[in-house]
Amino acid sequence: MIRVLLADDHELVRSGFSLMLTVEENVEVVGQVANGKDAVAHVLDSPVDVVLMDVQMPVMDGIEATRLITEATDTKVIILTTFDRDDYLFDALRAGASGFLLKNASPEDLVAAVHAVVDGHALLAPEATLRVVQQLTQYDAARAPQEATVDAHGGTAASSTEAPQRTGEQQRIIDSLTAREREVLTLAAEGLSNGEICDKLVVGQATVKTHISNVLAKVGARDRVQAVVFAHRSGMVS
Structure with missing residues (x-):
């Protein structure tokens, strides 16, 4: 069984995701929490395979919770958000998230995402x-240094910004x-x-x-x- 923890401050959202996942024979929703701090505590106390993590939550946001979880455990984290924002995407990846989905994803996409990250894949569209x-x-x-080159006569040529x-x-x-x-x-x-x-x-x-x-x-x-x-x-x- 793939053990899944849901972390979202909206109970209706958690209930919806739980219904989507529990129809799968090999997926079990083992817990639901309303903030990042409780998500970290749950994973450290009762390890799970995957956390479906919201970004904007009280007490501790999903990005910081993801960082703490991935640094301390092998649990995979999928970020779920209503906002298609580059800063969320990059912050999530830097924090160690294995997947990034919008909350309007289909049930099939959500289930596929859980299986994908458990199999060791990152869930990102091309x-x-x-x-x-x-x-x-x-x-x-x-970041590449501005490197000046010296010509045959000792003069300085234009600096280079090549990688x-x-x-x-x-x-x-x-x-x-x-x-x-x-x-x-x-x-x-x-x-x-x-x-x-x-x-x-x-x-x-x-x-x-x-x-x-x-x-x-x-x-x-x-x-x-x-x-x-x-x-x-x-x-x-x-």
Whole structure:
């Protein structure tokens, strides 16, 4: 059974999510809380597999609760919010959330999200993944030092704002990947889902999942999003 905790300050919302999930044979809603502090306390006292976490709650918000939970346990957190805001998305990912959904998602999407994060996947649509990568790569470019180059006559040429060269550690990780694993990671970084990767490479779902799992282990990524960010930062995908 997949044990789920619901954290939302609206009882009707919790009741609705509970009804959606309890129809599933292998999903059990083991608790409901109305704020982030109680969510943290519940997880530390009675471990669960997944927390469905609201963002705006009294006492402690969902982002801080997510950070505390993911730092102390292996519990997966899915952020659920009524607001499609980039700051919520990025704050949630930085806090360690494995998924990000809007509350108007269908029951099928909600159930699929729970199963996905338990299986070790990050729940982000390709569009959301690309938003994350775009923001992080823009940040990397902004951090890159202004390096002045000296021409043959000793003059200073225009400074460069290009992203840093691939590091030795990044190269070591890439070298550790098999050719097929590099191919799968590249396609994932381009926004393809597992199903689309299957069609592209003419292989089965189980094969793609195995390659993704191997990539996560070698890259040292918690989930698919971190692996995709690695692919962009290391220059595997531009």
